[in-house]
Amino acid sequence: xxxxxxxxxxxxxxxxxxxxxxxxxxxxxxEYDVDKPLELKGTLTKMEWVNPHGWLYIATKQPDGxxxxxxxxxxxxxxxxxxxxxxxxxxxxxxxxxxAYQGIKDPAxxxxxxxxxxxxxxxxxxxxxxxxxxxxx
Amino acid sequence: xxxxxxxxxxxxxxxxxxxLLVACSTPAAENPAAPAxxxxxxxxxxxxxxxxxxxxxxxxxxxAVGSVVDQGGLTDRAPIKDEEWxxxxxxxxxxxxxxNLLLMHNRPVAPPxxxxxxxxxxxxxxxxxxxxxxxxxxxxxxxxxFQDSMTPxxxxxxxxxxxxxxxxxxxxxxxCENCHQTFWYPKAVNSSR
Numbered sequence: 001x002x003x004x005x006x007x008x009x010x011x012x013x014x015x016x017x018x019x020x021x022x023x024x025x026x027x028x029x030x031e032y033d034v035d036k037p038l039e040l041k042g043t044l045t046k047m048e049w050v051n052p053h054g055w056l057y058i059a060t061k062q063p064d065g066x067x068x069x070x071x072x073x074x075x076x077x078x079x080x081x082x083x084x085x086x087x088x089x090x091x092x093x094x095x096x097x098x099x100a101y102q103g104i105k106d107p108a109x110x111x112x113x114x115x116x117x118x119x120x121x122x123x124x125x126x127x128x129x130x131x132x133x134x135x136x137x
Numbered sequence: 138x139x140x141x142x143x144x145x146x147x148x149x150x151x152x153x154x155x156x157l158l159v160a161c162s163t164p165a166a167e168n169p170a171a172p173a174x175x176x177x178x179x180x181x182x183x184x185x186x187x188x189x190x191x192x193x194x195x196x197x198x199x200x201a202v203g204s205v206v207d208q209g210g211l212t213d214r215a216p217i218k219d220e221e222w223x224x225x226x227x228x229x230x231x232x233x234x235x236x237n238l239l240l241m242h243n244r245p246v247a248p249p250x251x252x253x254x255x256x257x258x259x260x261x262x263x264x265x266x267x268x269x270x271x272x273x274x275x276x277x278x279x280x281x282x283f284q285d286s287m288t289p290x291x292x293x294x295x296x297x298x299x300x301x302x303x304x305x306x307x308x309x310x311x312x313c314e315n316c317h318q319t320f321w322y323p324k325a326v327n328s329s330r
Contacts, residue, residue, distance in 0.1 A: 026254065026259065027321075028325070044206070048203065048204075076307050077307075092207050093208075128314070
């Protein structure tokens with residue numbers, strides 16, 4: 001392969017490299033703890049609108065004043081679009097509230113269920129097959 | 138354009154072969170004999186084919202298109218140059234053809250002695266084997282649904298249509314999950330993608 005072509009492919013690979021944590025397909029209960037529901041109020045630092053799941057990155061203030069960063073898995077972008085949520089609804093720094101379940105292996109990882117934006121609009125962002133907690137009602 | 142696709146096809150075969158070599162470098166001690174008359178000789182287990190061949194490449198297909206919001210605003214990403222589209226096509230071909238590897242019924246589920254990856258939630262390899270053997274037609278059906286889900290992605294890549302490639306991503310994920318729910322964690326009523 002010519003050097004130029006190789007460089008293009010390397011650059012392409014780097015550009016598209018990171019989309020959320022690398023999670024294989026597992027059952028919900030294998031990755032998230034249904035006994036650890038969370039309500040996270042914070043600000044959006046990053047959002048990835050990508051298949052097969054979207055990702056929200058939010059910063060929350062801790063009682064001691066420190067910041068904790070969360071990575072939140074959402075349903076796929078097509079599902080969120082059908083529920084009325086658009087990628088243009090997101091702006092870095094916006095306030096939001098997310099109900100979620102905490103990760104088992106990674107305590108800073110969570111699976112989102114509902115998202116409430118600063119303007120009060122609420123969206124179900126859970127994956128198909130999540131807990132029957134009524135979040136999708 | 139034809140030249141690009143021809144090169145990418147050659148590259149795809151090379152990458153696919155390399156992926157298999159990687160998969161095979163982890164010994165799957167069980168190497169069952171092929172059925173009488175079958176020329177297929179599986180070496181890697183289903184788990185190894187998934188982890189070494191399918192997962193890495195389907196991630197490249199999914200991640201090729203999407204959007205990111207950060208401090209810099211909203212950025213849409215998609216392949217632009219011919220080489221970039223050819224790279225995505227290589228991965229889409231790997232996934233599509235790797236589905237055929239899953240149709241080899243004498244392929245072990247996991248290396249001998251390998252445990253469930255999520256005990257109590259996902260079945261053991263032995264339990265999965267029982268389900269597959271009880272329902273081989275169902276297994277083939279789900280694998281071929283998965284393979285078929287790649288067709289719109291390949292067509293989108295051929296047309297260099299980023300939106301169509303993005304739209305194809307949901308169905309690919311759905312067919313993955315359908316099979317996993319049937320054979321890997323059928324008892325996990327509350328399961329997620």
